Amino acid sequence: MMEQWEKISYIVQLIAACALFMVPYKKRTKFVPRAVLCSGAFVLVSYAVNSMLENRNFSIWIVLYWAAFLLACVLLMYVCLDVNALEAAYCAICACAMQHVAFDINEIYLGLGGGSYLVQVIVYAAVYLLFYHLFVRKINQNDESRVSLEAMFPLATIIIIVWILSVLETSGLEYFRAEAGSRIFYRIIDALCCFYVLWVQINQREKMMLKQELDGINTAWMMQKEQYVIKQEIIDSINRKCHDLKHQLQALRQMTNEEDKEAYFNEMEHDIMIYDTAVNTGNKALDVILMDKGLYCKNHDIQWTCMADGSCLGFMRIEDIYAVFGNALDNAITAVTAISEPEKRVISLKMITQNNILVIQVQNYYETSLHFEQGLPVTTKHDRQEHGYGMKSIRHIAEKYGGTITVDAKDQIFTLQILIPLEQRA
Template structure:
């Protein structure tokens, strides 16, 4: 270390690191709230401050290990306070550390420039510290707030975490190189020069990590949009195939009915007539089902019901399909197709006899209500306002419900999920639609 250059007080560093953590904790989804979060944060600040103050006189050999421990404390504060996994906590810990290094460096550079290392009033130094820390961390909070998802988590991958660690380590190493030795091409020779290097490198490091964060967000948005669009198209393609299949089945059933009529006219056997009458009634029952007043909805429901019958699932429906007359075909396929697919997928995991699904579509106080209910065992866990996926790759799953929400929001509607006793309930509420002819079948 250079002996002529006053270094940042360890207490200032601890306060900057703690404040940076708090910035991200306020933006992420929290596991600790209210007094638990306040108490844990205060304890973390005390521990962080004591550690850095007590280790300030150790030799240079312990400098890097102490910084690693300090980052570890920041990781624990973020990880325990927020409902995120370890990779994501590590990602935000590195970003918080680099932000803290920049804020602490800039504040101390301003401090030494104006106070020239002289003894000044404690009150004046405190005002300077609070003012600069406050302004900079507010700016950082405003910047970060724009690019943190509403659900408060990013699902950071391993490679993204290591990229962030590499950038953070490079920034820390270069910014503090002059404090270790001045005999390198990248070191400063004079106090002001060294201060400038540290502050500017830290600023550049934070900017790089911020740009990388924006890029990750944009990639995720594109990935999600592409996945949702694929689901929309797949549900519509399924509808088209189902429509063709059902049209063919209806044609065959119509022929069969005519054949039964002919057979009844030719045969006078009482038992034969009873059997044929039963067949005719079954055909009538088939023709009567899923007649909701909306051809698209009828097709989707009939297709899903046929699958349910094969898998021992009882699907019931009470729906006024005319209420969907102003909705686009693709949106009807998306909402009903994905909701029923999710319900069917779950029902197949439980024992037969409990496999129940009910769909209802009705008007309520000037609004359109669409409700899906299926028998549910266990406790519902939410990821934001949607159920958490139970699959191994959460980044590439869960788009069915997101596509439903995307379609519903086009009509100024909202999606709500809840568990009532042993029933999972998906409710969709939107203003009553007007018939715009959007659901015409091509």
């Protein structure tokens, strides 16, 4: 029975390690069947391969043999988790590092003369639980699962080097044989290296999250300052009009030309309507954007309609709110500014919730010819290297929160619709 277990023990340990690192991440649809089928297939393949290669001298090719297990972990992560290939590799390497530390400690126990299978099981369970507490539960906080090549390279390099040396040390090759005491010392250093690398990685991710939070705070402060400036401009404009009004009322009484009176009343109405740009949607970040864009539209003869409840945007980062609505409205303003017919210089913003889905819709007329690439309109500006990132940014942020965007251009009306699920935002 133990001989059969030895043929699958390593892959089972890796699958258990991978399962722990799957906990914080968003799963793909039909996660359980995917995990069961994939894990079962790996166990069967491992048993078959080890049965065929039993008692064979692998020489240096043993490294490639063990590398197949790492690739299996990457595939398992990618099949089961809603992550890209780079993030799957990151999780797999971390899982292998955790298993390797448990293996090192178990080897130290055996080197000191231990032999109880129960103790070995306890060693693996204790190491896995410790690593879950120290690393796994922190690795994907706030659903921030992005991994860069810069962060991946040192982690992968050190872990793989340590892993290769460990494989060679246990391969039985004459060159890598050592005394029992030296092997115990090597295992201690080996385990500490893996632990240290994971510790550094987690701390780097925490620092990155803190930096993003600080950037968000700075953005919020700048937006509050901008909101103050905008409101102050509106108040100053109204104060000037009120100051002038007492002098102009007397002149207005003496006006006999009805056309002059009507023109003056229209001018006053336009100036007073500026006050309507001060909005209160329930979200301060959205208020700043709508005040800014609304004031611009009033001053540039663009008709502006807005129906938005910002109270449901609490789950979004401030900078994301500013990016989504800022880019969407900037694109709409650019489009209607180029329209020659004043009655078509219209922008409509609507934000509602339907069936636990946040629906954001921006509509505007357009005259220029539009071309699409990968479902998004290509910028009409000449410098495509400096422009055209607005729609991509909107799509990226929507997907970050599990949503989608659709773009429709029909009958000279451009419609941008953003759908973001709210079921898990409570």
